[in-house]
Amino acid sequence: MDIGKIIKEKRIEKNMTQEDLAQKFFVTRQLISKWENGKSYPDLEQVVQLSDLFEISLESLLREDTEMVQELSFDSKRKKWFKVLIASLVGVLLVGIVGFFGVVWWIDxxxxxxxxxxxxxxxxxxxxxxxxxxxxxxxxxxxxxxxxxxxxxxxxxxxxxxxxxxxxxxxxxxxxxxxxxxxxxxxxxxxxxxxxxxxxxxxxxxxxxxxxxxxxxxxxxxxxxxxxxxxxxxxxxxxxxxxxxxxxxxxxxxxxxxxxxx
Structure with missing residues (x-):
């Protein structure tokens, strides 16, 4: 069973509407509908929150949804590289600031x-x-x-x-x-x-x-x-x-x- 079907099944078990679930995750009802229909996937943090909310393990949520696991893996790598990029930009900025004040100090x-x-x-x-x-x-x-x-x-x-x-x-x-x-x-x-x-x-x-x-x-x-x-x-x-x-x-x-x- 893919993750969308599990989300829908567990939501109904808890007598929650799509709107109720959307409010808990601060997203739109339309996005919850996309999750349940397999048109979109929650991110890794949202998967962890779903696991806690529905009281099921992450393994149960992800076991049979290979496409979802690949999506999360790709997203995780993308975030990692994004962090590396941000860190590099901050480093360059700091070097630039230090260099600027160094030049000002030097010419003074x-x-x-x-x-x-x-x-x-x-x-x-x-x-x-x-x-x-x-x-x-x-x-x-x-x-x-x-x-x-x-x-x-x-x-x-x-x-x-x-x-x-x-x-x-x-x-x-x-x-x-x-x-x-x-x-x-x-x-x-x-x-x-x-x-x-x-x-x-x-x-x-x-x-x-x-x-x-x-x-x-x-x-x-x-x-x-x-x-x-x-x-x-x-x-x-x-x-x-x-x-x-x-x-x-x-x-x-x-x-x-x-x-x-x-």
């Missing part, structure tokens, strides 16, 4: 901290007081004395490329400390790991309120240190931003390189 600038570099030398150039005329008003003012520094260093990190010379970006923190930023680039080959970081004076960019280098300690930005600080409340100071490279007293004792090289 690298922030170098104190532990990422080895300083080999620092030189200081003293800029004496200087008189300048403000074009708009014709007023003559005296710019205060300032200093410029050149820090020679080598990167300890691999796959980082550095220009031969870098003009340091600065953050105006306070009257005692100067925060500078050092950026590099990701590169498959570290062609240039040695560079010099030049800390220029900006007294002529803002003559009325110059941000001077003189008399300040030098700090180098530390991104990881700043991230930890952001977890707490408050406004970060220069020391919260970075690590001290040179103390102001040590900088004051440096010789004036311009005097040695007129």
């Amino acid at each position: 600038d690298v922030s170098l901290a104190k532990d990422d570099i080895e300083v080999t030398k620092i030189s200081k150039t003293v800029l004496p007081e200087k008189q300048v005329t403000i074009p708009r008003t014709g007023e003559v003012i005296t710019l205060p004395e300032d200093v410029e520094y050149t820090i020679y260093f080598e990167s300890k990190r691999w796959l980082i490329h550095l220009p031969k010379s870098i003009v340091a970006e600065k953050w105006r923190g306070d009257d005692d400390n100067l925060l500078i930023f050092l950026r590099g680039e990701h590169h498959l080959y570290s062609f240039n790991r040695k560079s010099k970081l030049m800390i220029k004076s900006e007294r002529e960019q803002n003559v009325l309120d110059p941000d001077l280098n003189i008399g300040k300690s030098i700090y180098l930005e530390n991104v990881e240190k700043l991230k930890k600080f952001r977890a707490s409340d408050g406004f970060p100071s220069v020391s919260d931003h970075g690590d001290k490279l040179y103390d102001r007293q040590d900088l004051e004792n440096l010789p004036n390189s311009s005097a040695n090289n007129p």
Whole structure:
């Protein structure tokens, strides 16, 4: 006896209509009719549910219905390959996402901290007081004395490329400390790991309120240190931003390189 006849026989034994059975399986009455007439087959999960509902074994349901068994076997294989296909697509998608963010990370600038570099030398150039005329008003003012520094260093990190010379970006923190930023680039080959970081004076960019280098300690930005600080409340100071490279007293004792090289 094929499975369609068994479904019909057991349904009648339980005094169920096709509509009653359809509601239990969340399908249409027409589909139940197709099952019973051999025009369609339930899937494997539905066969298991029929077995439980009618209290008969799966073997009894499938024993003589060779065509049904072949259909279920094919359907099972199809689902297996479908799962494999889905897993493959998910894998490709994940690789694509990781690759995308990897490229974004790779092309982004690298922030170098104190532990990422080895300083080999620092030189200081003293800029004496200087008189300048403000074009708009014709007023003559005296710019205060300032200093410029050149820090020679080598990167300890691999796959980082550095220009031969870098003009340091600065953050105006306070009257005692100067925060500078050092950026590099990701590169498959570290062609240039040695560079010099030049800390220029900006007294002529803002003559009325110059941000001077003189008399300040030098700090180098530390991104990881700043991230930890952001977890707490408050406004970060220069020391919260970075690590001290040179103390102001040590900088004051440096010789004036311009005097040695007129």
